[in-house]
Amino acid sequence: MSALIIGNAVVFSDGRVQDADTIGIRDGIVVAVGTLASVQDAVGTGADDLDARGGLVTPGFVDAHVHLGVGAMDALRCDLSGAASLVEIDARVRAFAADSPAPWVVGGGWDPTLFPASGPQATHLDALVPDRPALLLDADHHGAWANSAALAAAGLDASTPDPADGRIERDTDGRPSGALREGAMQLVARLLPSPATEDVARGILRLSRDLLGAGVTGWQEAALGAYGGFPDFTDAYLHLLRQGSLRGRATGAIWVPRDLTPDGVDAFVAHAVGRARANAAAGLPSATAKLMLDGIVETRTAHLLEPYVGSEERGLSYFSPALVQRLVPALNAAGIAVHVHAIGDAAVRDALDGFARVPPADRQRVRNHIAHIQLIHPDDVARFAALEVTANAQPFWACATALTRQATLPTIGDDRADELYVFGSLHRAGARLAMGSDWPVSSFDPWQGVHVAVTRRPPTEPDATPLGDGEALDLAASIDAYTRGSAHLLGLPGGAITPGRAADLAIADRDPFTGHPAGIHETRNVATIVAGEVVGG
Template identity: 75%
Template sequence: MGSLVIANGVPFIPDARIPGRTAIGIRDGVIAAIGEIADVRAEVGPGAEELDAGGGLVTPGFVDAHVHLGVGAVDALRCDLAGAASIDEIDTRIRAFAAEHGDAWVVGGGWDPTLFPAAGPRADHLDALVGDRPALLLDADHHAAWANTAALERAGLDVRTPDPEDGRIERDVAGRPSGTLRDGAAQLVARLLPQPRTEDVARGILRLSRDLLAAGITGWQEAALGAYGGFPDFTDAYLRLLTTGGLEGRATGAQWVPRDLTEEGIEAFVAATVERAARLTAAGLPSATAKLMLDGIVETRTAHLLEPYCGFEDRGRGYFSPALTTRLVAALNAAGIAVHVHAIGDAAVRDALDAFAAVPTADRRAVRNHIAHIQLIHADDVPRFAALGVTANAQPFWACATALARQSTLPLIGPDRGDELYVFGSLSRSGADLAMGSDWPVSTFDPWQGIHVAVTRRPPGEADAESLGPGESLPLAVAIDAYTRGSAVLLGVGSGVLRVGERADLAIANRDPFTGPEDAIHETRTAATVLGGTVVSS
C-alpha cells in the first residue's frame, strides 16, 4: 500500500478547527500526520502521491446509515417513473416501456403521488396504457402501489378482500379495489411478481456503490436484507460481489423482520438471525442488525400516531403489537443483534423506545440500537433517546416544506404542527447520538444536500422558502459530524474522525462551506474520495 499527501485542504475537526490550509499525510492506509505541508511530507516519506485539495473541506468519509442500493438496482431494471413531472409524462414512459419489453408483467415505479388525487391513481387508467398485461408500479416513497385490473384479478382482490393489518386497499364507491394499494396491501400483488436475476441486481449494486463513493460516501447500511414489498433478498447479490472482489466501500446490512412474525416464532427467528449475521460478517458484510418496520408513512395515513389524523378518526396502525415488539427487541439484543427501527409516527417511536427500555441495561449497551426517520416524536420522548443509548438515525433531506409536505403531510397532521416535524435540534440538545442517512432512492444520497436541509430547514436552492421548524436546525459542524462520525460509529465501520492513527477514509469537498452563507451549503460537491488511503474517485 502506498502513501498519499493531501495538500492545501481544510481539515474538519469539530472540536479544534485548524485555521488556514493544512496537509494530511497517509501511509499504509492510515492517517500519519496532519499539519504543515513540509512536516507532513517529511513524516510520510519520499515517493508519496500528492493531491491538491484546492482549499476544500476535508472530512472523514460520509457514512449513509439508511440506504437501499438493492432497491435502486432493481428499479433500474424496471419502468422508471422517477422525476416525471406530469401525468402525461408518466403515461408516455409507461407506454414506451410496455412496448419495448414483452415481459409478462409491467413492473416499475417512482411516480409522484402529488400528481394524483388523494385516493391515488386508478386501475382503469393503467389498463388503457398496458392493456391486459398485469402491471404494478410503486410510488416514489415505495409505500404505495398502482395496480391495473389484470394484476388485481390475478391476486384475487375484490370487494370481499379485507384490508391487511399493515396496509389499506383504496376502493371505489361500491367497495371494489380502485387500483391504489397502501403499504402492506401492495404485497398482496407484489408477491406474484417475477424476480430479477441475481447477477443483474449485483451489477446494479456495484454501479451504485461507485456512485456513493463519488459522492464521498465510504460506508453504508443496506437497510433491508430480506424479501419484502415485491423486492428480492439482496443478500446473494452482495455475496456475489464480495466473492468476486468487485465491491468497494464498507457495506453493512440490516436483516429484515418479516411482517408475519408471531410471538411463537421469535426464538427461531432470532436464532436464524444470529447464524446469518455470523455467516455474512465472515463473508465481508457485517449484518448483526435486524430491521424492524413499525409503521408506514404519514402521507398514506399508515404512520402510527398518538392523535388522529386531521379529518379522520384513525391514528394509523402499528405493524407489530407492543408486546411482540418488546419481546423481539429484548431477544435480539440479548443475542448481540442491534435493532434498526423504521418509525415515522410518534406512537411508533414511543413503542420502539418502550421496547428498548424493557431490555436489560447490559444487553442494550452491548449493541447499537437506532430509530430511523423519526418524523414525529412526542416531546416527552425526546430525552429518552439519550437516556436509553438509542441513536437517532435522521434522514435530513426531508426536513423542509416540500410540495409533498405542504399538500399531504401538514394537512394530515395539522398545519400548526410543522415545528414538531424532524426535531433534530431538540434531539441534539438533549444529548442524543445522531447519525444520518438518505433512504435513497426515496431522496438523494448526496450528503451535502441533506446537510444543507439539516442546517437551513429549506429545500436546496430555495433561499426564500419558509423554514420548516427553524428551531430544529443543526449547526453545520453538528450535521457533518452526524453524517461522518455518528454514522460510522453506529455501523461499526470506523471512528469517523480525522486523527493520526485512524483509517484514512476521507471525502474532499470542492469548497469550504464554513466560509460562505448557509444557503450555499448545497453548492458543495465532493471532489475526491479516499478509501483506506487510496483515491477511489476524483
C-alpha cells in the same frame, strides 16, 4: 507499501475544523495530521501528493439508511422517478410496455401528489397496459398502483379484507380501486418474477460507485429481505464481494418479517444470528435487524398518538407493543442491534418502550437506532440519550417541500409543523445523531442533506420559510452526524481524521464554513478516499 499526502486542506474532524492543513496516510491508515513539514517527516519518502486546493476534507460520509438494491431494481424496471405530470407518466409506461416482452410490467417512482389522495386508479393503468398485469410502486415505495389484471391475478375483490399491515383503497362499491398501501402491496407483489442476482448486483455496483463519487465511503443497506416486490439483496452483495469489485464499506440490516408472531421470536433471533455470522465472514457486516413499525404520514399509515385531521384514524402499527418489547431485548441479548423504521410519534414511542426493556449491559453491546423520526412526542425526545438510541435522521426531508405543503401538513394539521424532524431538540438533549438519505426516496448527495439540516429549506429555495422553529443544526453538527456519527453507528473504521484511524476521507471543492449557508448545497465532492486509495470524485 502505499503512502499519500493531502495538502492545502481545511481539515474537519471530531466535530470541528482542525488547526492543520495536511494529512498523511500510509497503508490505508492516517499517520499524521498537521503542517506539511511535520506530515512529510511522519510519512517519509515515496508518498504521492494530492492538492485539496483549499477544500474541506472530512471523514468519509456514511449513509446510515439507503436502498441501493431498490435503486438497482428500479433501473431494471419502468422508471417513473422525476415524471412531473400524468402525461409524462402515461408516456413512460406506454413506451416501457411496448418495448418489454416480460409477462408483467413492473416499475415505480411516481409522485403521489400527481394523483388524488385516494391514489391512482386501476382503470387508468388498464388503458396504458391492457394486455398483462402491471404493478408500479410510488416514489416512497410505501404504495403501489395495480391494473385490473394484476388485481385479478392476486384474487383481490370486494370480499378481500385489508391485511393487518396495509390498506386496499376501494371504490364506492367496495372493490379494489387500484391503489395498495403498505402490506397490501405484498398481496400482488408476491406474484412478481424474481430478477437474476447478477443483474441486481451490476446495478448495486454502479450505484455504489455513484455513492463513492458523492463522498460516501460506507453505508447500510436498510432492508435485507424480500418484501414489496423486491428480493433479498444479500446474494447480490455477496456476489460482488466474491468478485472483489465492491470498493465502499457496505453493511446491511436483516429484515424482520411482518408476519412474525411471539412464538416465532426465538427462531427469528437464531436466524438473524446465523445470517449475521455468515455475512460477516463474507465481508458484509449485518449484525442488525430492520424492524419496520409503521408507514408514512401522507397515506395515513404512520402510527400517531393523536388522530389524523378529519378522522379518528391513528394509522397502522405493524407489530404490537408486546411483541416489540419481547423481540428487541431478545435481539440485543444475542448481539444483534435493531434499526427501527418509525415515522409517527406512536411508533417512535413503541420503539423506545422496546429499547427500555433491554438491560443496560445488553444495550451497551450493540448500537440501536430509530430512522426517519418525522414526529416525536416532546416527552420522548430525552429518552434517546437515556436509552443510548441513536437518532438516524434523513435530513433532506426536513423542509417545506410541495409534498409537505400538499400532503403532510393537511394530514396532521398545520399546527404541528414545528414538531416535524426535531433534530435540534434531539441534539440539545444529548442524543447521538447519525444521518442517511433513504435514497432513492431522496438525494444521496450528503451536501444536499447537510444543506437542509442547517437551513431547513429546500436547496434551491433560499427564500422559503424554514420548517420547524429552532430545529436546525449548525454546519459542524450536521457534518459530524453524517460522518463520525454514522460511522460509529455502523461500526465502520473511519469517522475521524486522526492518527491510527482508517483513511476514509471526502474532499470538497470549497470550504462551506466560509460561505453563506444558502450556498451549502452548491458544495461538490471532488475526491473520495477509502483505506488510503482514491476511489471516486
